[in-house]
Amino acid sequence: MVNSNVLNEDPIHISGISAFQDNYIWLLANNKQAVVVDPGQAEPVARVLAERELELSAILITHHHYDHTGGVKDLLKQWPNAKIYGPSAEPLPASSAMGVSDGDTVLVPELGLEFSVLSVPGHTLGHIAFYEPTGIANQPLLFCGDTLFSGGCGRLFEGTPEQMHQSLTRLAALPDATLVYCTHEYTQSNLAFCHSVEPNNAELKKHLQKIAKLRQQGVPSLPSSIGLEKAINVFLRPHVAGVKARLQAHTGLELDEDIKVFAALRRWKDVF
Numbered sequence: 569m570v571n572s573n574v575l576n577e578d579p580i581h582i583s584g585i586s587a588f589q590d591n592y593i594w595l596l597a598n599n600k601q602a603v604v605v606d607p608g609q610a611e612p613v614a615r616v617l618a619e620r621e622l623e624l625s626a627i628l629i630t631h632h633h634y635d636h637t638g639g640v641k642d643l644l645k646q647w648p649n650a651k652i653y654g655p656s657a658e659p660l661p662a663s664s665a666m667g668v669s670d671g672d673t674v675l676v677p678e679l680g681l682e683f684s685v686l687s688v689p690g691h692t693l694g695h696i697a698f699y700e701p702t703g704i705a706n707q708p709l710l711f712c713g714d715t716l717f718s719g720g721c722g723r724l725f726e727g728t729p730e731q732m733h734q735s736l737t738r739l740a741a742l743p744d745a746t747l748v749y750c751t752h753e754y755t756q757s758n759l760a761f762c763h764s765v766e767p768n769n770a771e772l773k774k775h776l777q778k779i780a781k782l783r784q785q786g787v788p789s790l791p792s793s794i795g796l797e798k799a800i801n802v803f804l805r806p807h808v809a810g811v812k813a814r815l816q817a818h819t820g821l822e823l824d825e826d827i828k829v830f831a832a833l834r835r836w837k838d839v840f
């Protein structure tokens with residue numbers, strides 16, 4: 569008898585480990601092995617690994633900022649065999665780290681995971697995302713660092729509005745069911761901004777209320793999904809007539825292209 573559904577016997581769970589003020593370090597693990605994404609701090613990760621008696625197989629890094637990489641060196645001291653993958657176009661936090669770029673595949677055989685690397689510049693120039701199309705229970709997984717947030721997008725520290733708009737358009741084209749694991753708990757303030765841009769978006773209003781309740785109970789607002797973000801996140805909606813009209817009224821400018829609406833949204837959010 570062939571048992572092809574190994575994952576069901578040893579299912580993968582994803583949990584968010586809190587770090588710094590509002591970062592999540594995502595941990596994917598079965599009963600034995602774990603992968604972490606963007607470990608800005610080592611200590612909270614090491615604690616969870618010890619509690620759950622897990623071995624660290626791999627570390628995925630989306631971009632070079634310290635709050636995404638600061639824990640790598642110390643985790644490596646404890647787990648010298650952990651493989652590290654990060655953007656080939658950016659400085660990596662350890663000499664053993666492997667640089668990957670758009671179109672590459674990152675295999676984590678210990679967990680049966682196969683990530684596609686997507687180049688998503690904007691927040692930083694070499695920023696990458698990790699996409700697992702098979703995912704868990706037919707829901708693909710996306711680890712997108714500081715590119716797409718629930719209700720928002722990353723600040724443009726290195727890239728241009730054009731680059732970020734293109735990166736987000738690419739992520740928005742992933743299947744609606746894709747679970748979106750961002751690195752920061754910015755959802756409530758992001759949704760407040762979305763609401764001020766689209767006060768009549770009924771789905772956004774409903775989601776705002778749901779997230780307010782969750783956050784009151786200290787529950788993470790993540791993961792989100794691509795389908796949800798397309799409905800509520802104004803940064804994925806510059807093509808929507810109401811968003812464009814609101815931005816034209818706000819800026820007093822004729823915004824005749826989606827990219828101009830997007831750039832105006834990003835500038836407004838920076839001072840919101």
Ligand SMILES: [Zn+2]
Nearest residue numbers: 631633691714
């Ligand atoms: Zn960052």
